Amino acid sequence: MKKLLPILLVIVVLVVLGALTFGVRYTKTIDWEESFNERSNKPYGLSVLYKELPNFFESFTFRTVYYQPSSYLSANSELGHGDHEAKGNYIIIGNSDYLTEYSVDKLLEHVNAGNTLFISDYYYAQKLHDTLGIDVDFEYNPKTDSISSLSFNNKRLNSIKIDKNEGDYYFSSFDKTNHTVLGYATTDTKRVNFIKVPFGKGTILLHTEPKAFTNYHILKNDRYRYVESVLSYLPDDDVYFDSYAKRQTAYGDAEEESNLSWFLEQLSFRWAWYTALVFLLLFMIFNAKRRQRIIRIIKPLQNTTLAFVKTISNLYIETQDYKNLIDKKITYFLENVRTDFNIDTATLDDDFIKKLASKSGRKTEDVTQLIHYIKWLRTKEELTEQSLVKLNTFIEAFYSQ
DSSP states (O other), X not given: OTTHHHHHXXXXXHHHHHHHHXXXXXXXXXXXXXXXOTTOOSTTOOHHHHXXXXXXXXXSOEEEEOSOHHXXXXXXXXXXXXXXXXXXXXXXXXXXXXXXXXXXXXXXXXXXXXXXXXXXXXXXXXXXXXXXXXXXXXXXXXXXXXXXXXXXXXXXXOOEEEOSOOEEEEEEEOOTTTSEEEEEEESSSEEEEEEEEEETTEEEEEESOGGGGSHHHHSSTTTHHHHHHHHTTSOSSOEEEEOSOEEEOTTSOEEEOOTHHHHHHSHHHHHHHHHHHHHHHHHHHHHHHHHXXXXXXXXXXXXXXXXXXXXXXXXXXXXXXXXXXXXXXXHHHHHHHHHHHOOOOSOOSHHHHHHHHHHHTOOHHHHHHHHHHHHHHHTOSSOOHHHHHHHHHHHHHHHHO
């Protein structure tokens, strides 16, 4: 075996190096997927814009948002538990279809408080359409060169031509009295693709050509001037950039992805990672027998907590003392609320419900239902098994969200 080991290692190294060379030489192709990923260096990624935005707003704070706006803006509000109060420009470029109705509500509240929302996407959340009274349509580009022109209502700003454009999305319906037209997209027909919508004390800027902000167009000729002109409509203020690099949970929240996913998208890094894994596996295989000592089996201490809880529970059930059991379950739940969320549980009023919903991230209606049921149970002298089961169902639903 010792004589074969060097030969096996040489063979494995040659196979890995051959696969790496073949992969780099023959599988490297241009990916034209419109990801609008701020970490991506691909043609339709946003890495160039993402790096330059802080310079465009250099006197202000630049933050990247890796969560649903509903979660982030609630946490970073006047009554939230975040480290600051979110004020300024909220920017979304592409991929806005993940927005929930609750997130749209929070974004509108953000604007209503005197801030600015900028979205550049082909279409928007339906609630945004309904609230603002807008419709978006698509016009196919009949030109064989697939070129469209992007221009502004203000003639002093820079207009450009973009290629590889199959067609233009445009605003087919909007309030021409209150909404201001800022820009156009033109193939054969001049269509409105950039509007300003006043909302409360703030402003919403809607744009329908997110490709203009991608690496391909910013780096080609002087097309970056168009992006500068669009961003000039944003006031000088802090910037909140909505990140692509997040994944959706079952409950609609968005969480930041692992940085490893970005490395695996890069061909060279991916093969380097796989090579390291292969050598690590070989190291473990050939060193396990030599260095691994016999592991003495130590029987773990028996945990009797669960058995004790079952015994006490059965005692209450057999005596049908549901009132006592419900009181203890309520006491334990409120103790967890005080410990986990630092909320005073002396008074279970509407203010308490709002604080609990905000800090726990649960829906207000679900928290209201649970607290109202607890208050009702406290008014009863005698309770049934069904009351205990229903209370347990509400509490489990609270923790499972």
